[in-house]
Amino acid sequence: xxxxxxxxxxxxxxxxxxxxxxxxxxxxxxxxxxxxxxxxxxxxxxxxxxxxxxxxxxxxxxxxxxxxxxxxxxxxxxxxxxxxxxxxxxxxxxxxxxxxxxxxxxxxxxxxxxxxxxxxxxxxxxxxxxxxxxxxxxxxxxxxxxxxxxxxxxxxxxxxxxxxxxxxxxxxxxxxxxxxxxxxxxxxxxxxxxxxxxxxxxxxxxxxxxxxxxxxxxxxxxxxxxxxxxxxxxxxxxxxxxxxxxxx
Amino acid sequence: xxxxxxxxxxxxxxxxxxxxxxxxxxxxxxxxxxxxxxxxxxxxxxxxxxxxxxxxxxxxxxxxxxxxxxxxxxxxxxxxxxxxxxxxxxxxxxxxxxxxxxxxxxxxxxxxxxxxxxxxxxxxxxxxxxxxxxxxxxxxxxxxxxxxxxxxxxxxxxxxxxxxxxxxxxxxxxxxxxxxxxxxxxxxxxxxxxxxxxxxxxxxxxxxxxxxxxxxxxxxxxxxxxxxxxxxxxxxxxxxxxxxxxxxxxxxxxxxxxxxxxxxxxxxxxxxxxxxxxxxxxxxxxxxxxxxxxxxxxxxxxxxxxxx
Numbered sequence: 001x002x003x004x005x006x007x008x009x010x011x012x013x014x015x016x017x018x019x020x021x022x023x024x025x026x027x028x029x030x031x032x033x034x035x036x037x038x039x040x041x042x043x044x045x046x047x048x049x050x051x052x053x054x055x056x057x058x059x060x061x062x063x064x065x066x067x068x069x070x071x072x073x074x075x076x077x078x079x080x081x082x083x084x085x086x087x088x089x090x091x092x093x094x095x096x097x098x099x100x101x102x103x104x105x106x107x108x109x110x111x112x113x114x115x116x117x118x119x120x121x122x123x124x125x126x127x128x129x130x131x132x133x134x135x136x137x138x139x140x141x142x143x144x145x146x147x148x149x150x151x152x153x154x155x156x157x158x159x160x161x162x163x164x165x166x167x168x169x170x171x172x173x174x175x176x177x178x179x180x181x182x183x184x185x186x187x188x189x190x191x192x193x194x195x196x197x198x199x200x201x202x203x204x205x206x207x208x209x210x211x212x213x214x215x216x217x218x219x220x221x222x223x224x225x226x227x228x229x230x231x232x233x234x235x236x237x238x239x240x241x242x243x244x245x246x247x248x
Numbered sequence: 249x250x251x252x253x254x255x256x257x258x259x260x261x262x263x264x265x266x267x268x269x270x271x272x273x274x275x276x277x278x279x280x281x282x283x284x285x286x287x288x289x290x291x292x293x294x295x296x297x298x299x300x301x302x303x304x305x306x307x308x309x310x311x312x313x314x315x316x317x318x319x320x321x322x323x324x325x326x327x328x329x330x331x332x333x334x335x336x337x338x339x340x341x342x343x344x345x346x347x348x349x350x351x352x353x354x355x356x357x358x359x360x361x362x363x364x365x366x367x368x369x370x371x372x373x374x375x376x377x378x379x380x381x382x383x384x385x386x387x388x389x390x391x392x393x394x395x396x397x398x399x400x401x402x403x404x405x406x407x408x409x410x411x412x413x414x415x416x417x418x419x420x421x422x423x424x425x426x427x428x429x430x431x432x433x434x435x436x437x438x439x440x441x442x443x444x445x446x447x448x449x450x451x452x453x454x455x456x457x458x459x460x461x462x463x464x465x466x467x468x469x470x471x472x473x474x475x476x477x478x479x480x481x482x483x484x485x486x487x488x489x490x491x492x493x494x495x496x497x498x499x500x501x502x503x504x505x506x507x508x509x510x511x512x513x514x515x516x517x518x519x520x521x522x523x524x525x526x527x528x529x530x531x532x533x534x535x536x537x538x539x540x541x542x543x544x545x546x547x548x549x550x551x552x553x554x555x556x
Contacts, residue, residue, distance in 0.1 A: 021412050021536060022457070022459065022536065022537050022538065022539055022541075022542035023279055023412065023413055023459040023460075023534035023535065023536055023537065024459065024534060024535060024537045024541070024542065024546050025459070025460055025490060025532045025533070025534050025546075025548055026533055026534065026535050026546070026548065026549065027532070027533040027548070027549045027550075027551060028504070028516065028530055028531060028532050028533070028548055028549070028550055028551065029530070029531040029533075029550075029551040029552075030503055030504050030518070030528075030529065030530050030531070030550065030551075031529045031531075032520060032526045032527065032528050032529065033315055033526065033527040033529065034306065034525070034526060035306060035307050035308065035311050035312045035315060035524055035525060035526065035527055036295075036305055036306050036307075036311065037295060037305050037308075037311065038311060038314075039311070039314040039315075039318075040308070040310035040311050040313070040314050041310050041311075041313030041314040041317060041355075041356075042310075043313070043355060044309050044310045044313040044352055044355050044356065045310040047348070047351055047352060047355055048293055048294075048309065048310065048348060048352065051293070051340060051343075051344060051347075051348040052293075052294070054343065055338075055339050055340055055343060058339075059339045110290075110337060112301070112302065113301055113302075115299055115300050115301060121339075122297070122338075122339055123299075125338065125339040125342060126337065126338055126339075129291075129336050129337050129338065129339075129341065129342065130336070130369065131342070193429075194429060197429055197430070198426055198430075199426065199427065199428075199429065200426070200427070201426040201427075202426075203426065
């Protein structure tokens with residue numbers, strides 16, 4: 001009897017492979033589903049409901065009108081120039097002194113395009129979701145050149161108040177205002193605390209004193225576009241060509 | 249979709265109804281595992297807005313949940329995984345710090361996730377707190393969270409049993425210094441992802457005798473700088489890992505990429521963009537092997553797109 005049970009058990013074990021069974025993957029098929037409108041899960045939709053309502057109310061408000069589509073690209077970057085223009089204008093107001101330039105790290109631009117037409121609050125949150133603060137640092141021309149070389153090596157970042165070209169991963173023909181960069185001069189640079197604290201491998205900025213008024217970059221964008229709206233104007237399209245690539 | 253359906257689909261796609269002999273002979277002993285995966289969803293709970301942009305109408309957790317539910321109905325053995333950057337990117341995160349993202353993932357039945365750099369964005373204490381909404385583990389093998397709010401809240405690996413299969417899942421996170429503000433990662437210690445992945449995979453293979461070893465990675469698919477660690481360089485330097493499910497670089501791979509590892513064996517890498525626009529799927533067919541052959545290296549045949 002006992003033996004019989006043991007026999008049945010081991011037979012079951014062999015069938016189910018519960019002991020000493022080894023498997024190897026021999027073949028793999030692959031596919032990808034485009035997740036798109038169609039059947040939705042009502043349970044998950046319901047779970048989202050209360051959050052959706054709260055987010056939808058404040059975020060769907062139209063705050064301004066975009067004159068022409070602002071695409072993100074690199075190095076010449078209309079979306080980035082729009083952002084740095086906003087930082088330059090707002091930093092002058094918030095810090096009480098005009099910065100020479102503003103810079104925007106490419107990785108911090110989180111959508112691919114702001115289409116022409118009504119601009120919703122939600123889009124500004126999606127463009128700049130991080131709670132990064134706008135800070136001012138003062139750099140010598142030499143330090144600024146080193147920063148721009150680093151930036152050029154990463155493909156180039158948007159600038160306002162100046163221009164540069166990229167050749168062999170270096171920044172060349174750097175213009176601040178309408179003047180060539182002077183290595184002994186001192187420049188006020190508006191950028192994010194993320195970058196100023198060494199983000200995107202900007203180790204050369206660590207330890208450089210920062211002026212910080214606790215002003216979010218996103219709030220700078222919001223305040224900037226609202227001023228255009230209040231003036232009854234569309235948000236203007238920045239001129240292209242501030243950052244360009246030279247043949248190697 | 250049952251196994252038979254899957255096999256006939258694949259043979260149709262291959263342009264023939266003749267299945268390879270071994271597949272027919274082994275079918276009784278074969279196991280079929282479906283791996284579903286996402287990465288860099290970035291708080292995209294709603295579909296992309298209808299504003300004329302490239303991704304309009306795509307994504308959304310309610311549509312993804314329905315898709316996953318359907319696949320679960322058609323398949324017995326499913327693993328649902330995410331490769332990090334769950335957080336940050338829409339006002340949901342600004343207002344709720346990840347709570348609805350986590351609740352939605354729990355409702356979809358995720359089995360595991362790893363951590364991306366943006367999952368640190370509202371602080372490690374916030375990430376740790378949001379874990380109250382989920383039952384699945386966070387798997388990271390190369391962050392030492394001692395003396396951080398995440399201490400004891402992440403696993404270096406987890407073994408999943410699906411039918412007769414044992415699937416080992418490990419995870420690797422990206423270097424935080426220079427990417428995540430120091431204050432946000434605090435005392436987290438980043439350890440060499442290659443060393444940690446290999447050490448963990450060795451354990452999963454030789455001690456636990458896992459039939460498949462999956463690495464969730466937030467290292468990024470590939471970089472121009474040759475010496476920067478990525479999924480491609482990890483794969484090449486790895487041993488005992490079968491599959492790397494990647495993230496961070498938002499790469500839409502049209503098909504999984506094969507890379508030869510340190511032992512000359514094939515490792516697959518897959519990544520499905522970002523924003524929950526795409527749900528990735530890999531269907532593995534396992535055959536039973538002798539204990540002796542289990543340790544021998546083996547190739548993997550990647551079929552044409554067949555499962556959809």
